């Protein structure tokens with residue numbers, strides 16, 4: 277079973293504006309965003325717990341708003357309300373959904389790598405804990421209220437393919453097919469981009485093996501590798517431009533599942549299913 281992520285408890289006091297204490301039997305998990313990019317999680321927590329919960333009026337009307345969880349820009353996960361009580365986040369779905377407010381960044385409101393990892397980890401764990409199906413039971417606020425009412429979370433609503441990938445990442449983590457380290461942020465501006473790396477010194481048509489035995493390739497199979505130079509990762513075990521799936525950034529760590537022997541520069545198959553060079557200029561053994 278998947279390990280529970282680190283959760284910072286910031287329990288909200290009982291109050292009619294955010295934590296009424298109504299029992300909840302959760303069958304869905306709803307993702308939200310706060311409406312503005314680069315608002316960190318602690319600010320959102322403080323708004324719910326110290327402003328709204330005390331009775332906060334805009335015009336003549338009190339605000340009723342809360343969330344079970346808030347995720348910050350550094351991947352911090354805060355919990356405000358127990359998952360067996362309702363919160364006020366998802367309109368008509370409040371009676372059956374756990375809500376997660378997730379901080380976003382940039383003008384398109386995408387997620388930082390750390391936020392994305394925490395979002396996948398938390399959702400995968402909640403699905404496991406509540407016996408839910410990641411592919412069916414993780415929803416957006418917009419799924420409940422419709423696009424005319426609200427685009428929330430706006431990035432996922434505008435990029436349904438990323439929402440799809442997010443649910444697949446959650447499912448893969450829940451099933452143990454990947455680890456938290458293997459999660460790749462599909463909302464990153466670097467995702468699906470290419471860089472001009474020099475990770476391949478051979479040609480796929482070449483029959484020479486001049487790199488082999490030169491000491492440049494890492495030939496033992498590490499459990500994990502660390503990227504020491506930005507490099508493309510590929511969908512298939514080759515260095516073709518058409519197979520590039522994205523950029524692995526300096527400092528990122530990946531789990532290796534297999535060494536792929538090639539005619540030329542070998543590749544690691546990563547636990548995420550992607551392939552990356554073994555070249556010592558780009559990767560080093562981490563564990």
Ligand SMILES: [Zn+2]
Pocket residue numbers: 307308309365417428429
């Ligand atoms: Zn929302």
